[in-house]
Amino acid sequence: MKGLLAQIIRRLQLRESWVIFFILGIIMMTFPFMHIFNQPILLLGYPLLFLYLVVGWVISIIVIYLFMIASRTNGGSATEKDEP
């Protein structure tokens, strides 16, 4: 378990990971995904689209938080050096 976490944190230090998550976020906010959840129905008492957006948002915040931990583990400014 600990090894897995370290592995995840190491992956998150990569610049590519940031870009991938950024693009993934945009994709989740546009047509195909939105269309799936664009239904006027309640799920567990919550509107489906509302639930999707709110849960997705929370997940994205957690992901950024993990990124931040990762960048701190790496000495904070390691990613800077990868700047083109």
Next chain:
Amino acid sequence: MNGVISSVATVSIVYAVLIFLVALYAHQRKDKKRSIISNPVVYALSLGVYCTTWTFFGSIGKAATTGIDFLMIYLGPSLTAFSWLFLLRRIIRISKEHNITSIADFISQRYGKSPWLGALVTLISLLGIMPYIALQLKAVSTSFNLLSGTQASATGFVTVGSGADIPTGLILALVLALFSIIFGARRLVSSERHEGLIAAVAFESLVKLVALLAVGLFVTYGLFDGFTDIFTRLNNSDPERFAQLFTFDTSGTNPDYISTFTLLFLSMSAIMLLPRQFHVMVIENSDERHIATAMWLFPAYLFLINLFVMPIAIGGILTTGSSSNADYFVISLPQQAGYHGIALLAFLGGMSAAAGMVMVESIAISTMLLNHIFMPIIIRLTPRAWFPALLINLKRFGIVLVILLGYFYFLVIGDSYTLVNMGLISFSAAAQFLPAMLGGLYWKRGNKAGAISGLLLGFLVWLYTLLIPSFSMSGWIPHTLLSHGPFGITLLKPTELFGLTDMDLWSHSLFWSMLFNISAYIICSILLNQSEHERDQVHRFIGVFDRDESRRRTERKRLSKPVTAEQFITLMSKFIGESEARLAFKQYSNGTIGTGTISEFELPNLKRFAEKTLAGSVGGAAANAIVSSFLSDLGSSMEPVYDIFSTVRANLDQNRESLFVRLKASEIINRTLDLQVIMDDLLALLVKEFKFDVALISTRKDGGAFTIISTQGGLIQSLNPPDWYPEHGPFLDLAYGDQKAHFINDLRLEHTASPLDQTVAAGFIASAHIPIFREGEPVIAVLSLFSKSIAGLFTQEFIELLSSLAGQLAQAITIVQEVNAKQLERSQKEAALLKTARITRDMEIAQQIQESFLPESAPVIAGVDIAGRCISAAHVGGDYYDFFLRGDHIVDLVIADISGHSVGAALIMSEVRTLLRTEANSTHPPRAVLETLNIQLHDDLSRAELFITMFYAEYNSVTGVLCYANAGHNHPVLLRTDDTVFHELDTEGLILGVKKEVVFEEGSIDLVPGDLLLFYTDGLTEASNATGEMFGTARAYNHLKAHRRLSATEILDSLYAVIHEFTGSQDLQDDISMIVIKIR
């Protein structure tokens, strides 16, 4: 009624005082160097200035009318947060390095500090933000009226009981302007962080979050029974509205994702590009590391503040039964339920939201106005003492202008737009900065022309498709513009440009503006070139993380005229006030720089510092212009004309001073061939032009010690090296060895292997040793330069110039040396010729004398016919023959050959002659003569390493007996008449000069008439022809036989003739002497 108003007003004032106290506290903490705003949480909260009354009131209105798409405005920034670690960090790094004051400054600096670009961005910001400010004023004044229960006209005039109109909106605007001035324009330096402002903004962010959460909790759990209860109730009571609110635009056949995406895109760019966001994010950032925390904390803040928006909106709909006036549910819901306290808290939250936004926005834009609109005009004026006052007041004026423009828009638009729709107009304006910004950060080719044209076109499209329609909808501009287009041209209808219909207002405007903006930016950037200045900036912006490189490039300048630091301070005082200027200079110099003349090394840094300091107040473009014009007035401009050693943009006509020195140097070199004069004059030129204290040229003698051959400057005009000079020996050796210049820019700091203590003690602080040599040749000498005043004098460019001068000097030295060498060679040749001529003359004389030693004619004796002759090969020869007559019937005959043809041989010959002459008078036989002669000559001969072969004979004509002795000579030959056999006369005897005691054998022979004798030297038999064949004895004998009938003289003649014929030349290789004796 008045009581309610006054109580609301009182609470507002108390709240305002509270904010002031927070700000004051922040200031005090800052003065104690324990800043509270230098904290990642405060930084994240200050970013919450993004949430304005739009969020507080407008989101709920939008949620209640169009539904969940309001969330896009907050999801966008959350997504953008992913990019902050690169994007935001980069922007902050650049801004810190360039002392950037606003987004206009940033864009203008990136594109070559273009003043036009700065002005354009300022204009777009000013007009673009107008609806946004109006939104705040409208929201707060409406909520005020709502809370106080007054009825207000759309323009915000409250009619109170007495009949007087209170313009709530205007009062609010003025109060906010006052706040902004106090927080943001007390002092001029705008790149300095506003601790109070940020503390207040962060505090307000907290207040609005708490207020909205309180209202949300109250509605969700007070009025209703939690989230699910609200959602289920709406689904049951009004499924149609439920579907409308919780899906994207299901009214059409196709769900409209375009507008969703538009909102997402607008908010993603707005979070970075709105002037106030840029201000709090970049300008007010105190530490790059705060970004990391803000990256998750700010989205979390947005999440929390929006969590209850949907429940409140639905709760409002369920309670009031409709979505009308849904913008103000946060106040009306608690109020209707009788919870005035919560309503008041909500009002304070709304006011916080508005105040924070208006303050930061107006400060940010007034800074831009000052730097990019007012400053370009002001810098054309002569700086005066009242400039600081003017500038600060202009900034205050800017704040008021920004807010009043918002108020004006609020008056015009009134109720025709909802809050969110007003805000989106501003978002669209801010989005226009995106191409120039991103392109500027990552695309090297992006240029000024592209940025200006892109921004201008995007702005015009935005103006035409959003701002003008908003005026038109409110009736301020005739409505026909919207329905029929300008001049009835439907293709140009602002909301359906070029026939693009069925698109919402924002997507339509965004599509066209971005199309024109991005296209113009890219096309112009590709087609047109960047200016030199622009390229410099591109390098600094895009290469911001390669700091060393960017540093190095900027320091490479050298100026020609001295400037004092005091002059810089005076200049800065005119713009930021004297105390500020002195403080800034003190912090910059750290006491290392006096206020007197500054070194030329320091000047570029000081120039940058002055620019940076001024940029903090007046923006980069203006600061650059101010400092440049100041320096050019002083004649110390950094302009290329004066920038004499810049290789970066060296160009012949720009490099005047360098050219002047080179020209002078070549004049000096070409004027004379006297090396000493050349070196002295050249050093004098260097000393005069570059203010060296000592300049000298030294050269290495064979022993390795250095000798000074020329000196100029402070040294006494002698060539004795000063005491400190030997310390530089190692450097001279180095220069000799590697043929490179060795310089020390600050002797006091340099810790070299070889100490230079005496040099430092003598007051020198910079030295350079430049080898004088021609490419590919060894070093001739070393040029040494010393300065007592200018540390850091020897820049790369300067050394290159000096090296090139040294090369010129080396050339001159070589030329002079060549000329001298040629002259020497010529005179040597002449001397040699003269000498040869003299020698030749001497030799001729010697020859004449020598010839005179030989007998003029043969002696006449009865019965004998004698002839003798010598023909020399060289001028003086070694052959000798002689006759000595004793009485009238005895004759001595001698023939000798002295080795060599030198003068020595000739001298020996004369000695031999002298000795023989005395000997001949005695009656010694030939053997005794040779023995005596050998003894007498031995010492002389062995000293001169010469030998003599000699044949000596004595003929008695009476007896007919020939007595003879031979000292190694060729055997004479005897031809008798009766036979054909040749008799060689031979006796034992050693060559003269080999041994002292030699015994010679004596021979004798009776001669009869008809006998023919030939005495000869080896020149005869060894005479050779062209093929190398020798004349030999056989030919000589045969010739004698053939011509025996001739007289002695005739035989001699014929013999010489045949030899000449044989050798084919008149010149003989060796002397030939012959004596012919014919017995009659």
